[in-house]
Amino acid sequence: xxxxxxxxxxxxxxxxxxxxxxxxxxxxxxxxxxxxxxxxxxxxxxxxxxxxxxxxxxxxxxxxxxxxxxxxxxxxxxxxxxxxxxxxxxxxxxxxxxxxxxxxxxxxxxxxxxxxxxxxxxxxxxxxxxxxxxxxxxxxxxxxxxxxxxxxxxxxxxxxxxxxxxxxxxxxxxxxxxxxxxxxxxxxxxxxxxxxxxxxxxxxxxxxxxxxxxxxxxxxxxxxxxxxxxxxxxxxxxxxxxxxxxxxxxxxxxxxxxxxxxxxxxxxxxxxxxxxxxxxxxxxxxxxxxxxxxxxxxxxxxxxxxxxxxxxxxxxxxxxxxxxxx
Numbered sequence: 001x002x003x004x005x006x007x008x009x010x011x012x013x014x015x016x017x018x019x020x021x022x023x024x025x026x027x028x029x030x031x032x033x034x035x036x037x038x039x040x041x042x043x044x045x046x047x048x049x050x051x052x053x054x055x056x057x058x059x060x061x062x063x064x065x066x067x068x069x070x071x072x073x074x075x076x077x078x079x080x081x082x083x084x085x086x087x088x089x090x091x092x093x094x095x096x097x098x099x100x101x102x103x104x105x106x107x108x109x110x111x112x113x114x115x116x117x118x119x120x121x122x123x124x125x126x127x128x129x130x131x132x133x134x135x136x137x138x139x140x141x142x143x144x145x146x147x148x149x150x151x152x153x154x155x156x157x158x159x160x161x162x163x164x165x166x167x168x169x170x171x172x173x174x175x176x177x178x179x180x181x182x183x184x185x186x187x188x189x190x191x192x193x194x195x196x197x198x199x200x201x202x203x204x205x206x207x208x209x210x211x212x213x214x215x216x217x218x219x220x221x222x223x224x225x226x227x228x229x230x231x232x233x234x235x236x237x238x239x240x241x242x243x244x245x246x247x248x249x250x251x252x253x254x255x256x257x258x259x260x261x262x263x264x265x266x267x268x269x270x271x272x273x274x275x276x277x278x279x280x281x282x283x284x285x286x287x288x289x290x291x292x293x294x295x296x297x298x299x300x301x302x303x304x305x306x307x308x309x310x311x312x313x314x315x316x317x318x319x320x321x322x323x324x325x326x
Contacts, residue, residue, distance in 0.1 A: 004035060010152040011039040023054040033058045034065070041069040053081060060089040064166060067096035080112035087118035091125040098133075105133045108145040117219035124155035126303035131160045136265035138166050146170070147181055154185035154221050161189045176203070177214050184218035201229050210243035216247040220254040230257045234264045234265045249277065253284035259291035267295035270314075275307035282310060289324030296321060311321045 010022035023043065026033060033040060036058075045053035056073060059066040072078075073086035087107055090096060105125075123130040131154065137149035150167065155158040164186060171182035180203055183196030203215035216236060219226040226233075236248035236319035249269060252262050269281040285292040285299065299318050305311040 008036060008039050011036065011043065016046070016051060019043065019046065020048065020051050020054065020209070023051060023058065026058060027054060033062050035179065037062060037066060037069075041066070044069060044072045049082060051080065052078075053085065054088055056082075056089060064093055067093050067100055070096065071099050071103050074100070074107060076106070078294045080110055080115045081109055083110070084112070084115040084118040087115065087122045091118075091122040096126065096129075098129075101130050101133045105137055105145075105149070107141050108137060108148040109140075111144065116144060116148045120152045121155075123152040127156055128159040131156060131163060134160070135163050135166060138163070138170055143175070143178070147178055149173070150181045150185050151221075152159050152179070154181070154218075154266050157188045158191055160185075161191075164189050164219060176206075176211055180211070180215050184221045187222055187225065193222055193228070197222065197226060200226075201232050204232050204236060209239070209244050212236065212239065212241070213244045213247045216244065216251050220251040223255055226251075226255045227257060230255075230261055233257065236263060237265055237269055242272075242277055245269065245272065245274070245277045246280045249280040249284050253287050263288060263292050263294055267292075267298045270295075270298050270302050275305075275310055278302070278305060279307070279310045279313055282317045284311040286313070286320045288320060292317075292321050 006114055007022055007026065010018050012057070013019050013022070023040070026036065026040070040055050041056045043051050046052050046055065052073075067090065070086050070090055072266055074083050078086075087104055090100065090104065102122070104119045104123050107115050112209055123134060125132065131144055134149045134152055137145050140146060150170070153163050153167065167182050167186050169187065171179050171186070174182065180200060183199035185196075187193045187196035195248050197219070200215045200219050206212055206215075216233065219229060219233070233248050233252050237245050237252070239245050249266060252266065263285070266281050266284055272281070282299070282302070285295050296318065299314050302314045303311060305314060
């Protein structure tokens with residue numbers, strides 16, 4: 001029996017320990033996995049989750065030719081954690097078969113937020129191929145699934161333009177949080193920020209901090225198209241609620257708001273009483289590189305921050321700003 005035949009036999013052995021050892025050997029050897037694709041794919045239904053996880057890793061190494069085997073990995077017979085891992089791996093494997101896309105859309109119905117988020121990101125990375133299936137999710141009765149589908153369409157952007165009318169209809173009489181998600185998605189799929197940005201800006205005046213935070217987070221999806229809202233976002237960095245302040249700081253960084261407008265205001269949050277706010281401010285300043293040089297004096301005073309992760313981040317931000325040319 002040659003080496004390949006021996007390994008194939010061990011991958012299908014009755015004893016779980018033998019199957020696990022064979023998969024581990026294949027993972028560690030760096031050998032071409034494609035000749036073993038059928039034996040490895042069969043292990044997606046293995047009773048041992050450790051074996052199933054190694055099989056997923058090997059299929060991911062194969063890439064797009066193995067994507068069809070992920071349908072079983074996404075089925076409801078698997079644990080939510082296992083399905084989330086499968087969804088995350090699919091995100092890097094290119095456009096998969098239609099059956100896999102439908103499996104990812106079914107994951108959006110899960111009550112497990114981690115699984116929904118992993119499936120949302122994977123569907124967004126798949127792009128235009130996922131749009132027809134995502135549109136079928138929009139009329140469903142599951143609010144979690146609908147919100148996740150809207151977010152995926154927003155991340156896909158212009159390639160999801162066909163969903164524009166459905167998103168517009170969905171935004172009418174929906175709960176406010178879903179209206180905000182639809183506003184961001186409509187802006188993204190149409191390429192016209194005026195279709196949704198005003199709705200998000202108005203929500204910053206809402207009395208509910210969760211609504212303000214949601215509106216800010218949806219603005220982050222718009223990128224540079226959200227720059228007209230920079231003054232309002234800056235005001236939110238001083239919001240009474242610390243989670244809103246954190247969201248505003250991170251969104252300013254994500255949309256790359258004009259540094260001359262925002263660096264002084266972000267630097268001022270290094271004196272915030274909440275450690276998470278100070279941490280977010282340091283992270284965003286680091287991201288601006290040399291453009292954050294006006295904040296160096298304030299950062300220097302924060303090197304001994306009582307929260308260790310803030311002090312470490314400040315030190316890293318100073319190093320990045322001083323060494324950066326742009």
